[in-house]
Amino acid sequence: MNVPKITKIIENKREARNIITITFRYPEEIVPGQFFMIWIPDVDEIPMSVSYINGDIKAITFRKVGDATSALYKLKPGDKIGIRGPYGNGFKMHGKHILFVGSGTGVAMLAPAVEEAVKNRISSTVVIGAKNKSELFFEKRLKKCGARVVISTDDGSAGCKGFASDVAKRILKKEKINTVLTCGPEVMMKILLDCCKNIPFQASLERYMKCSIGICGQCCIGKGLRVCIDGPVFDGKTLKKVEDFGVFRRDSAGRKIQF
Numbered sequence: 001m002n003v004p005k006i007t008k009i010i011e012n013k014r015e016a017r018n019i020i021t022i023t024f025r026y027p028e029e030i031v032p033g034q035f036f037m038i039w040i041p042d043v044d045e046i047p048m049s050v051s052y053i054n055g056d057i058k059a060i061t062f063r064k065v066g067d068a069t070s071a072l073y074k075l076k077p078g079d080k081i082g083i084r085g086p087y088g089n090g091f092k093m094h095g096k097h098i099l100f101v102g103s104g105t106g107v108a109m110l111a112p113a114v115e116e117a118v119k120n121r122i123s124s125t126v127v128i129g130a131k132n133k134s135e136l137f138f139e140k141r142l143k144k145c146g147a148r149v150v151i152s153t154d155d156g157s158a159g160c161k162g163f164a165s166d167v168a169k170r171i172l173k174k175e176k177i178n179t180v181l182t183c184g185p186e187v188m189m190k191i192l193l194d195c196c197k198n199i200p201f202q203a204s205l206e207r208y209m210k211c212s213i214g215i216c217g218q219c220c221i222g223k224g225l226r227v228c229i230d231g232p233v234f235d236g237k238t239l240k241k242v243e244d245f246g247v248f249r250r251d252s253a254g255r256k257i258q259f
């Protein structure tokens with residue numbers, strides 16, 4: 001499991017500006033919220049959440065930000081990548097009505113969770129947040145699966161003007177929501193956690209990762225939690241005790257980077 005398996009890219013599909021989905025064959029079972037380590041030969045190995053699950057066929061959806069994601073972005077169908085995993089825990093879905101709040105590339109890893117919730121007849125409302133219209137993706141996919149989708153953009157170029165957390169707050173005030181699941185900028189997720197006083201809450205965190213199997217300590221948060229094996233999904237009760245949540249992350253050398 002901890003050795004990369006080589007697989008070929010089947011398809012690469014542009015979703016939005018600088019965001020693509022790469023599809024490949026990888027038979028290992030995976031649940032929404034878990035992640036792979038993706039090895040890009042001669043470049044790097046990076047964590048990526050699963051964004052699509054259909055039997056042996058899986059996908060990742062990512063934004064081009066630095067060396068590894070730029071190299072991955074350039075690969076074509078037929079090119080080889082290495083994959084290990086799945087790693088981490090995944091979402092727990094319960095209740096009659098789940099509110100999913102995804103902002104930026106956070107929407108990517110929420111999509112398979114939404115599809116599973118709808119399949120299990122759980123009412124699913126999804127707030128998709130982006131900076132502007134050109135960065136929105138997965139709206140059609142999530143509507144097609146049967147979820148109710150609400151769009152928000154920072155500049156108002158599509159949907160409601162404002163942050164995903166503002167839209168989510170309005171929904172939380174008006175409707176009976178049993179669980180909130182979120183992935184996106186940590187400051188946004190922290191605001192949401194503070195609004196969910198009595199509502200079960202789960203958030204997926206991103207931290208710089210090296211081993212992804214709990215050995216190196218690179219991804220530690222709070223008092224001895226490792227995001228790669230104790231997360232990446234944490235519940236609200238746990239996050240309330242994690243002083244780094246929404247405040248800082250660490251770079252590859254362990255230095256604190258404020259959000």
Ligand SMILES: Cc1cc2nc3c(=O)[nH]c(=O)nc-3n(C[C@H](O)[C@H](O)[C@H](O)COP(=O)(O)OP(=O)(O)OC[C@H]3O[C@@H](n4cnc5c(N)ncnc54)[C@H](O)[C@@H]3O)c2cc1C
Binds near residue numbers: 064069207209
């Ligand atoms: C469990 C997990 C799942 C992830 N899933 C996805 C996904 O589905 N889609 C996606 O687009 N990205 C995802 N990421 C983030 C992705 O791994 C990073 O964007 C990638 O490693 C950057 O590599 P790079 O060499 O291109 O950029 P780098 O040169 O390493 O970094 C470019 C910039 O991004 C910042 N950065 C790098 N990694 C992170 C991070 N983990 N958290 C915050 N900032 C970071 C750096 O500080 C730098 O400013 C995930 C991360 C984790 C930990």
Ligand code: FES
Binds near residue numbers: 208211212217226229
């Ligand atoms: S990445 Fe090494 S302990 Fe998590």
